[in-house]
Amino acid sequence: MKINERVKKLRDLMKDRGIDAYIVNTADPHQSEYVADHYKGRVWISGFTGSAGTVVITQEEAILWTDGRYFIQAERELEGSEYKLFKIAIPGFPTYTEWLKDNLKDGDVLGFDGKVFPQSSVENLEKEFKEKDIKFVDEYDLIGEIWEDRPKLPNGKVFIHQLKYTGKTGKEKIEEIRCEMKKHNADYFLIASLDDIAWTYNIRGKDVINNPVVISYALISMDKSYLFVDKEKINFEVESFLNENGVEIARYEEVVHYVEEIDKNSRVYVDKNRVNRWIYKAIPSECKIIDGMDITTKLKGTKNSIEIENQRNAYIKDGVALVRFLYWLDKNIGKIPITEMSAQERLLEFRKEQEGFIEPSFNTISAYKANAAMMHYSASEDSNAEIKKEGLYLVDSGGQYLDGTTDITRTVVMGPITAEEKRDFTLTLKGHINLGNARFLYGATGHSLDVLARYPLWQEGIDYKCGTGHGIGYLLGVHEGPHRIAMVANTVVLEKGMIASIEPGVYKAGSHGIRIENIVVVQEDIKTDSGQFMKFEILSFVPIDIEAIDVNLLSEEERSWVNEYHKEVFDKLSPYLNEEEKAWLREETRSI
Secondary structure (H helix, E strand, O other): OOHHHHHHHHHHHHHHHOOOEEEEOOOOOOOOOOOOHHHOHHHHHHOOOOOOOEEEEEOOOEEEEEOOOOHHHHHHHHOOOOOEEEEOOOOOOOOHHHHHHHHOOOOOEEEOEOOOOEHHHHHHHHHHOOOOOOEEEOEOOHHHHHOOOOOOOOOOOOEEOOHHHHOOOHHHHHHHHHHHHHHOOOOEEEEOOHHHHHHHHOEEOOOEOOEOOOOEEEEEEOOOEEEEEOHHHOOHHHHHHHHHOOOEEEOHHHHHHHHHOOOOOOEEEEOOOOOEHHHHOOOOOOOEEEEOOOHHHHHHHEOOHHHHHHHHHHHHHHHHHHHHHHHHHHHHEOOEOOEHHHHHHHHHHHHHOOOOEEEEOOOOEEEEHHHHHOOOOOOOOOOOOEOOOOOEEEEEEOEEEOOEEOOEEEEEEOOOOOHHHHHHHHHHHHHHHHHHOOEEEOOOEHHHHHHHHHHHHHOOOOOOOOOOEEEOOOOOOOOEEEEEEOOOOOOOEOOOOEEEEEOOEEEEOOOEEEEOEEEEEEEEEEEEOOEEEEEEEEOOOOOOOHHHOOHHHOOHHHHHHHHHHHHHHHHHHHHHOOHHHHHHHHHHOOOO
8 A cells, every 4th residue: 555545544534533633653652762563653654764753644734744864864755655744943844733733723623542642742732722622532543443464562572681780679779769759759650661661670571673671561659569561471480580579560451450540649750751641541630640750761861880880891892893894894895795784784793793682772874975964874675875995884883782782883984085075074073072072060961061062063064963962771772861962952960870972973965974973971070179070981992984084183182082092992802803803903093
């Protein structure tokens, strides 16, 4: 069935149900960033495969909203359909709520699937339409009714994340959560976020590709803690482990009944951005709602010493895999056919050789030349470019290991490059160094530091339409809050133990894309009369291609940073390489 035919079938069903406009968001019932195939309704109805976007369908219009990471990709994937692309945060394009407000009239009916729509979005719509007579219908999954070959719900088995990796037991984490609940005077804490649940109970699963989580809900009170999950995923060992940590297991579907039975007049803590409309409506009306960021989000966002040490080990293994891949690429380019897809498959083979590797942490971005200008490009049979002995190749990849989650990007020279490409690479490197080398006063946020990475680029009139860095989970999602480094306002203070990426870049449509990414952990630095200063410790070690650097654009301090970083790369990785690989790495990390 072609995209326009799917839209027509949806419109016919909307007409039957008396719905004038229908919203299809990118979400599962837990508001996960990456969702199981079963929940990719927005992809199915639009044909746009990016990880973020919202669709609105009326009888006359079909519109997709997405952000700057995906403009080029969306234009390509929507081509040939009736969809219009509305660009988020670009002047002249209203938000989807603004568009609905302007185009719906009194008496119209707005529909969405309440099981995958967050309560916060519903309240935003209610606020937007407070002066209009618009009826909301949230009980229909219309996409599911017309999606004939919809993938089944995943049924991967749950496994235990052992104490030697986590540093804390589930029982200890539950007690930490209860201490925070007391601070908020909360009687219950309802959790829908999959990574928060996995972290809390020290379990992992295989329900979402590249994200080792378990589709589940959790409910914690001052004397009980529950996990709502498909019991077929739980074996005797996992059940015993959870019971020993004070966790009772119930069926996934039973969560609504347990929530409905919450003591009347209790205070229930929820994150309306993560709890869906369906489960939120089950909370007894007599209860007091405490709305805030999930208590667990900040707790898991600050890593303990055992997690950080394990994460260091994971990045050594990951660095070895990347170096072996780059060595293979350098020695074989121009001798054998290499494409974007065959390159990323070879990289995966090198990662699979590493102890404790489970799966990639996200779909590898293997992008040659102009394809790299699309920030979240994904090579396919249609776009799969052959990598030749010229230009730049960008590879953004990562792995899920028992001892951590990795993420790293390198842009490498395959042959002759232009002066513009070399300048852009060097400016990106200067921004990377400027932020990575920063000393900052405790209390600073990622928002206040973001300009350090952009400054060298801004001086040349260049910017990138995405954040500079994101938090990273621990055998969890590669994107994790509550902290981030971005121009978008964020009030979360960078605390000791928070892990983040630093990844400025240059993206020029039709020409090239450059990104240099390392992963850092926040540590304490000097303490003076002005207060406690903080710094970043680098966790990831892979050579930065010095052939792409215009050394004349670097200061002495920046040259020293590159040389010192490369010395560490060689010292940390060379013991795990054979003689040929070691000799290659020595050349790649030579002083400039």
